[in-house]
Amino acid sequence: MPSDLGHALLGLLARRPSTGYDLARRMQRPVGWFWTAGHSQVYPELARLEADGLVEHEVVPGRGPRATKRYRPTAVGTEALRTWVAAELEPQPVRDLEVLRLWSVWLVDAEAATDLVRRVRAGHAERLAAYEADLATLDGVAAAHDPAAPDFASRLTLVGGVLTRRAALEWCDWMLAELTAADRP
Structure with a gap:
Protein backbone atom coordinates (compact mmCIF):
# COMPACT_ATOMS: atom_id res chain seq x y z
CA MET A 1 0.00 0.00 0.00
CA ALA A 87 -11.74 4.60 -0.01
CA GLU A 88 -13.16 5.90 3.25
CA LEU A 89 -11.52 9.07 4.51
CA GLU A 90 -9.98 9.01 7.94
CA PRO A 91 -10.21 12.17 10.08
CA GLN A 92 -7.24 14.39 9.33
CA PRO A 93 -5.33 16.13 12.08
CA VAL A 94 -5.50 19.89 11.72
CA ARG A 95 -2.22 21.76 12.00
CA ASP A 96 -2.73 25.39 11.13
CA LEU A 97 0.02 27.68 12.40
CA GLU A 98 -1.93 30.84 11.55
CA VAL A 99 -4.93 29.77 13.62
CA LEU A 100 -2.66 28.61 16.43
CA ARG A 101 -1.06 32.07 16.59
CA LEU A 102 -4.43 33.82 16.36
CA TRP A 103 -5.69 31.68 19.24
CA SER A 104 -3.12 33.42 21.44
CA VAL A 105 -3.39 36.88 19.87
CA TRP A 106 -4.85 38.23 23.12
CA LEU A 107 -1.32 38.19 24.54
CA VAL A 108 0.02 40.92 22.23
CA ASP A 109 -0.86 44.58 21.93
CA ALA A 110 -3.41 45.79 19.36
CA GLU A 111 -0.73 46.93 16.92
CA ALA A 112 1.00 43.54 16.90
CA ALA A 113 -2.35 41.75 16.62
CA THR A 114 -3.41 43.94 13.71
CA ASP A 115 -0.06 43.40 12.02
CA LEU A 116 -0.42 39.62 12.36
CA VAL A 117 -3.92 39.64 10.88
CA ARG A 118 -2.77 41.85 8.01
CA ARG A 119 0.10 39.45 7.25
CA VAL A 120 -2.27 36.49 7.39
CA ARG A 121 -4.66 38.35 5.09
CA ALA A 122 -1.88 39.18 2.63
CA GLY A 123 -0.91 35.53 2.43
CA HIS A 124 -4.49 34.50 1.70
CA ALA A 125 -4.84 37.25 -0.92
CA GLU A 126 -1.63 36.13 -2.62
CA ARG A 127 -2.77 32.50 -2.67
CA LEU A 128 -6.21 33.54 -3.97
CA ALA A 129 -4.60 35.42 -6.86
CA ALA A 130 -2.47 32.37 -7.73
CA TYR A 131 -5.50 30.05 -7.62
CA GLU A 132 -7.48 32.43 -9.81
CA ALA A 133 -4.60 32.65 -12.30
CA ASP A 134 -4.31 28.86 -12.46
CA LEU A 135 -8.08 28.55 -12.80
CA ALA A 136 -8.07 31.05 -15.67
CA THR A 137 -5.80 28.72 -17.65
CA LEU A 138 -8.72 26.26 -17.71
CA ASP A 139 -11.19 28.78 -19.17
CA GLY A 140 -12.48 27.41 -22.44
CA VAL A 141 -10.80 24.02 -21.92
CA ALA A 142 -13.46 21.41 -22.69
CA ALA A 143 -11.69 18.77 -20.58
CA ALA A 144 -12.13 20.99 -17.50
CA HIS A 145 -15.83 20.05 -17.66
CA ASP A 146 -15.31 16.33 -18.38
CA PRO A 147 -15.45 14.35 -15.09
CA ALA A 148 -13.13 11.72 -16.61
CA ALA A 149 -10.34 14.23 -17.37
CA PRO A 150 -7.48 15.43 -15.15
CA ASP A 151 -8.36 19.07 -15.95
CA PHE A 152 -11.79 18.52 -14.38
CA ALA A 153 -10.17 17.48 -11.10
CA SER A 154 -7.80 20.44 -11.34
CA ARG A 155 -10.76 22.77 -11.78
CA LEU A 156 -12.56 21.22 -8.79
CA THR A 157 -9.58 21.69 -6.48
CA LEU A 158 -8.85 25.20 -7.74
CA VAL A 159 -12.46 26.33 -7.25
CA GLY A 160 -12.27 24.85 -3.74
CA GLY A 161 -9.10 26.84 -3.14
CA VAL A 162 -10.67 30.05 -4.45
CA LEU A 163 -13.74 29.65 -2.24
CA THR A 164 -11.65 28.76 0.81
CA ARG A 165 -9.32 31.75 0.34
CA ARG A 166 -12.25 34.12 -0.19
CA ALA A 167 -13.73 32.89 3.09
CA ALA A 168 -10.33 33.35 4.78
CA LEU A 169 -10.16 36.95 3.48
CA GLU A 170 -13.65 37.62 4.80
CA TRP A 171 -12.57 36.23 8.19
CA CYS A 172 -9.44 38.40 8.19
CA ASP A 173 -11.50 41.49 7.35
CA TRP A 174 -13.86 40.63 10.21
CA MET A 175 -10.89 40.22 12.60
CA LEU A 176 -9.47 43.57 11.53
CA ALA A 177 -12.85 45.20 12.15
CA GLU A 178 -13.00 43.56 15.59
CA LEU A 179 -9.52 44.80 16.43
CA THR A 180 -10.40 48.30 15.25
CA ALA A 181 -13.63 48.28 17.26
CA ALA A 182 -11.72 47.17 20.36
CA ASP A 183 -9.37 50.19 19.98
CA ARG A 184 -12.26 52.65 20.07
CA PRO A 185 -13.35 54.13 23.40
Missing part, protein backbone atom coordinates in the same frame (compact mmCIF):
# COMPACT_ATOMS: atom_id res chain seq x y z
CA PRO A 2 1.54 3.32 -1.04
CA SER A 3 2.06 6.14 1.42
CA ASP A 4 0.19 9.42 1.06
CA LEU A 5 3.20 10.77 -0.83
CA GLY A 6 3.14 7.65 -3.00
CA HIS A 7 -0.49 8.34 -3.84
CA ALA A 8 0.37 11.95 -4.67
CA LEU A 9 3.11 10.78 -7.03
CA LEU A 10 0.81 8.19 -8.61
CA GLY A 11 -1.74 10.94 -9.16
CA LEU A 12 0.84 13.08 -10.92
CA LEU A 13 2.07 10.17 -13.01
CA ALA A 14 -1.49 9.22 -13.96
CA ARG A 15 -1.75 12.68 -15.53
CA ARG A 16 1.51 12.25 -17.49
CA PRO A 17 4.74 10.25 -17.30
CA SER A 18 7.49 12.27 -15.63
CA THR A 19 11.05 12.19 -14.41
CA GLY A 20 11.81 12.42 -10.71
CA TYR A 21 12.94 16.01 -11.23
CA ASP A 22 9.67 16.90 -12.97
CA LEU A 23 7.68 15.24 -10.20
CA ALA A 24 9.53 17.23 -7.55
CA ARG A 25 8.73 20.45 -9.44
CA ARG A 26 5.08 19.47 -9.89
CA MET A 27 4.91 18.67 -6.16
CA GLN A 28 5.60 22.38 -5.59
CA ARG A 29 2.82 23.52 -7.89
CA PRO A 30 0.07 22.55 -8.44
CA VAL A 31 0.13 19.77 -5.81
CA GLY A 32 1.95 22.02 -3.35
CA TRP A 33 -1.26 24.02 -2.96
CA PHE A 34 -2.64 21.15 -0.87
CA TRP A 35 0.16 18.63 -0.25
CA THR A 36 3.88 19.15 0.15
CA ALA A 37 6.98 17.00 -0.14
CA GLY A 38 10.62 17.87 -0.46
CA HIS A 39 12.76 17.00 -3.46
CA SER A 40 14.68 14.52 -1.31
CA GLN A 41 11.46 12.61 -0.53
CA VAL A 42 10.42 12.05 -4.14
CA TYR A 43 13.23 9.74 -5.28
CA PRO A 44 13.09 7.28 -2.36
CA GLU A 45 9.31 7.12 -2.73
CA LEU A 46 9.65 6.43 -6.46
CA ALA A 47 12.04 3.58 -5.62
CA ARG A 48 9.47 2.14 -3.16
CA LEU A 49 6.68 2.46 -5.72
CA GLU A 50 8.82 0.74 -8.34
CA ALA A 51 9.84 -2.05 -5.93
CA ASP A 52 6.14 -2.61 -5.20
CA GLY A 53 5.35 -2.81 -8.92
CA LEU A 54 3.23 0.36 -8.90
CA VAL A 55 5.40 2.39 -11.30
CA GLU A 56 7.89 1.54 -13.99
CA HIS A 57 10.43 3.63 -15.80
CA GLU A 58 12.06 3.97 -19.18
CA VAL A 59 15.49 5.44 -19.67
CA VAL A 60 15.45 8.61 -21.77
CA PRO A 61 18.25 10.99 -22.80
CA GLY A 62 18.99 13.57 -20.12
CA ARG A 63 21.09 16.65 -19.62
CA GLY A 64 23.47 15.24 -17.06
CA PRO A 65 26.06 12.47 -17.19
CA ARG A 66 23.54 9.89 -15.98
CA ALA A 67 20.60 8.54 -17.91
CA THR A 68 17.24 9.99 -16.96
CA LYS A 69 14.36 7.79 -15.81
CA ARG A 70 10.83 8.70 -16.91
CA TYR A 71 8.25 7.05 -14.69
CA ARG A 72 4.67 6.02 -15.39
CA PRO A 73 2.17 4.09 -13.32
CA THR A 74 1.66 0.40 -14.00
CA ALA A 75 -1.86 -1.02 -14.29
CA VAL A 76 -1.49 -2.16 -10.67
CA GLY A 77 -0.41 1.36 -9.65
CA THR A 78 -3.36 2.96 -11.42
CA GLU A 79 -5.73 0.50 -9.74
CA ALA A 80 -4.14 1.21 -6.33
CA LEU A 81 -4.72 4.93 -6.93
CA ARG A 82 -8.36 4.34 -7.95
CA THR A 83 -8.95 2.26 -4.83
CA TRP A 84 -7.37 4.90 -2.60
CA VAL A 85 -9.39 7.76 -4.14
CA ALA A 86 -12.67 5.94 -3.49
Whole structure:
Protein backbone atom coordinates (compact mmCIF):
# COMPACT_ATOMS: atom_id res chain seq x y z
CA MET A 1 0.00 0.00 0.00
CA PRO A 2 1.54 3.32 -1.04
CA SER A 3 2.06 6.14 1.42
CA ASP A 4 0.19 9.42 1.06
CA LEU A 5 3.20 10.77 -0.83
CA GLY A 6 3.14 7.65 -3.00
CA HIS A 7 -0.49 8.34 -3.84
CA ALA A 8 0.37 11.95 -4.67
CA LEU A 9 3.11 10.78 -7.03
CA LEU A 10 0.81 8.19 -8.61
CA GLY A 11 -1.74 10.94 -9.16
CA LEU A 12 0.84 13.08 -10.92
CA LEU A 13 2.07 10.17 -13.01
CA ALA A 14 -1.49 9.22 -13.96
CA ARG A 15 -1.75 12.68 -15.53
CA ARG A 16 1.51 12.25 -17.49
CA PRO A 17 4.74 10.25 -17.30
CA SER A 18 7.49 12.27 -15.63
CA THR A 19 11.05 12.19 -14.41
CA GLY A 20 11.81 12.42 -10.71
CA TYR A 21 12.94 16.01 -11.23
CA ASP A 22 9.67 16.90 -12.97
CA LEU A 23 7.68 15.24 -10.20
CA ALA A 24 9.53 17.23 -7.55
CA ARG A 25 8.73 20.45 -9.44
CA ARG A 26 5.08 19.47 -9.89
CA MET A 27 4.91 18.67 -6.16
CA GLN A 28 5.60 22.38 -5.59
CA ARG A 29 2.82 23.52 -7.89
CA PRO A 30 0.07 22.55 -8.44
CA VAL A 31 0.13 19.77 -5.81
CA GLY A 32 1.95 22.02 -3.35
CA TRP A 33 -1.26 24.02 -2.96
CA PHE A 34 -2.64 21.15 -0.87
CA TRP A 35 0.16 18.63 -0.25
CA THR A 36 3.88 19.15 0.15
CA ALA A 37 6.98 17.00 -0.14
CA GLY A 38 10.62 17.87 -0.46
CA HIS A 39 12.76 17.00 -3.46
CA SER A 40 14.68 14.52 -1.31
CA GLN A 41 11.46 12.61 -0.53
CA VAL A 42 10.42 12.05 -4.14
CA TYR A 43 13.23 9.74 -5.28
CA PRO A 44 13.09 7.28 -2.36
CA GLU A 45 9.31 7.12 -2.73
CA LEU A 46 9.65 6.43 -6.46
CA ALA A 47 12.04 3.58 -5.62
CA ARG A 48 9.47 2.14 -3.16
CA LEU A 49 6.68 2.46 -5.72
CA GLU A 50 8.82 0.74 -8.34
CA ALA A 51 9.84 -2.05 -5.93
CA ASP A 52 6.14 -2.61 -5.20
CA GLY A 53 5.35 -2.81 -8.92
CA LEU A 54 3.23 0.36 -8.90
CA VAL A 55 5.40 2.39 -11.30
CA GLU A 56 7.89 1.54 -13.99
CA HIS A 57 10.43 3.63 -15.80
CA GLU A 58 12.06 3.97 -19.18
CA VAL A 59 15.49 5.44 -19.67
CA VAL A 60 15.45 8.61 -21.77
CA PRO A 61 18.25 10.99 -22.80
CA GLY A 62 18.99 13.57 -20.12
CA ARG A 63 21.09 16.65 -19.62
CA GLY A 64 23.47 15.24 -17.06
CA PRO A 65 26.06 12.47 -17.19
CA ARG A 66 23.54 9.89 -15.98
CA ALA A 67 20.60 8.54 -17.91
CA THR A 68 17.24 9.99 -16.96
CA LYS A 69 14.36 7.79 -15.81
CA ARG A 70 10.83 8.70 -16.91
CA TYR A 71 8.25 7.05 -14.69
CA ARG A 72 4.67 6.02 -15.39
CA PRO A 73 2.17 4.09 -13.32
CA THR A 74 1.66 0.40 -14.00
CA ALA A 75 -1.86 -1.02 -14.29
CA VAL A 76 -1.49 -2.16 -10.67
CA GLY A 77 -0.41 1.36 -9.65
CA THR A 78 -3.36 2.96 -11.42
CA GLU A 79 -5.73 0.50 -9.74
CA ALA A 80 -4.14 1.21 -6.33
CA LEU A 81 -4.72 4.93 -6.93
CA ARG A 82 -8.36 4.34 -7.95
CA THR A 83 -8.95 2.26 -4.83
CA TRP A 84 -7.37 4.90 -2.60
CA VAL A 85 -9.39 7.76 -4.14
CA ALA A 86 -12.67 5.94 -3.49
CA ALA A 87 -11.74 4.60 -0.01
CA GLU A 88 -13.16 5.90 3.25
CA LEU A 89 -11.52 9.07 4.51
CA GLU A 90 -9.98 9.01 7.94
CA PRO A 91 -10.21 12.17 10.08
CA GLN A 92 -7.24 14.39 9.33
CA PRO A 93 -5.33 16.13 12.08
CA VAL A 94 -5.50 19.89 11.72
CA ARG A 95 -2.22 21.76 12.00
CA ASP A 96 -2.73 25.39 11.13
CA LEU A 97 0.02 27.68 12.40
CA GLU A 98 -1.93 30.84 11.55
CA VAL A 99 -4.93 29.77 13.62
CA LEU A 100 -2.66 28.61 16.43
CA ARG A 101 -1.06 32.07 16.59
CA LEU A 102 -4.43 33.82 16.36
CA TRP A 103 -5.69 31.68 19.24
CA SER A 104 -3.12 33.42 21.44
CA VAL A 105 -3.39 36.88 19.87
CA TRP A 106 -4.85 38.23 23.12
CA LEU A 107 -1.32 38.19 24.54
CA VAL A 108 0.02 40.92 22.23
CA ASP A 109 -0.86 44.58 21.93
CA ALA A 110 -3.41 45.79 19.36
CA GLU A 111 -0.73 46.93 16.92
CA ALA A 112 1.00 43.54 16.90
CA ALA A 113 -2.35 41.75 16.62
CA THR A 114 -3.41 43.94 13.71
CA ASP A 115 -0.06 43.40 12.02
CA LEU A 116 -0.42 39.62 12.36
CA VAL A 117 -3.92 39.64 10.88
CA ARG A 118 -2.77 41.85 8.01
CA ARG A 119 0.10 39.45 7.25
CA VAL A 120 -2.27 36.49 7.39
CA ARG A 121 -4.66 38.35 5.09
CA ALA A 122 -1.88 39.18 2.63
CA GLY A 123 -0.91 35.53 2.43
CA HIS A 124 -4.49 34.50 1.70
CA ALA A 125 -4.84 37.25 -0.92
CA GLU A 126 -1.63 36.13 -2.62
CA ARG A 127 -2.77 32.50 -2.67
CA LEU A 128 -6.21 33.54 -3.97
CA ALA A 129 -4.60 35.42 -6.86
CA ALA A 130 -2.47 32.37 -7.73
CA TYR A 131 -5.50 30.05 -7.62
CA GLU A 132 -7.48 32.43 -9.81
CA ALA A 133 -4.60 32.65 -12.30
CA ASP A 134 -4.31 28.86 -12.46
CA LEU A 135 -8.08 28.55 -12.80
CA ALA A 136 -8.07 31.05 -15.67
CA THR A 137 -5.80 28.72 -17.65
CA LEU A 138 -8.72 26.26 -17.71
CA ASP A 139 -11.19 28.78 -19.17
CA GLY A 140 -12.48 27.41 -22.44
CA VAL A 141 -10.80 24.02 -21.92
CA ALA A 142 -13.46 21.41 -22.69
CA ALA A 143 -11.69 18.77 -20.58
CA ALA A 144 -12.13 20.99 -17.50
CA HIS A 145 -15.83 20.05 -17.66
CA ASP A 146 -15.31 16.33 -18.38
CA PRO A 147 -15.45 14.35 -15.09
CA ALA A 148 -13.13 11.72 -16.61
CA ALA A 149 -10.34 14.23 -17.37
CA PRO A 150 -7.48 15.43 -15.15
CA ASP A 151 -8.36 19.07 -15.95
CA PHE A 152 -11.79 18.52 -14.38
CA ALA A 153 -10.17 17.48 -11.10
CA SER A 154 -7.80 20.44 -11.34
CA ARG A 155 -10.76 22.77 -11.78
CA LEU A 156 -12.56 21.22 -8.79
CA THR A 157 -9.58 21.69 -6.48
CA LEU A 158 -8.85 25.20 -7.74
CA VAL A 159 -12.46 26.33 -7.25
CA GLY A 160 -12.27 24.85 -3.74
CA GLY A 161 -9.10 26.84 -3.14
CA VAL A 162 -10.67 30.05 -4.45
CA LEU A 163 -13.74 29.65 -2.24
CA THR A 164 -11.65 28.76 0.81
CA ARG A 165 -9.32 31.75 0.34
CA ARG A 166 -12.25 34.12 -0.19
CA ALA A 167 -13.73 32.89 3.09
CA ALA A 168 -10.33 33.35 4.78
CA LEU A 169 -10.16 36.95 3.48
CA GLU A 170 -13.65 37.62 4.80
CA TRP A 171 -12.57 36.23 8.19
CA CYS A 172 -9.44 38.40 8.19
CA ASP A 173 -11.50 41.49 7.35
CA TRP A 174 -13.86 40.63 10.21
CA MET A 175 -10.89 40.22 12.60
CA LEU A 176 -9.47 43.57 11.53
CA ALA A 177 -12.85 45.20 12.15
CA GLU A 178 -13.00 43.56 15.59
CA LEU A 179 -9.52 44.80 16.43
CA THR A 180 -10.40 48.30 15.25
CA ALA A 181 -13.63 48.28 17.26
CA ALA A 182 -11.72 47.17 20.36
CA ASP A 183 -9.37 50.19 19.98
CA ARG A 184 -12.26 52.65 20.07
CA PRO A 185 -13.35 54.13 23.40
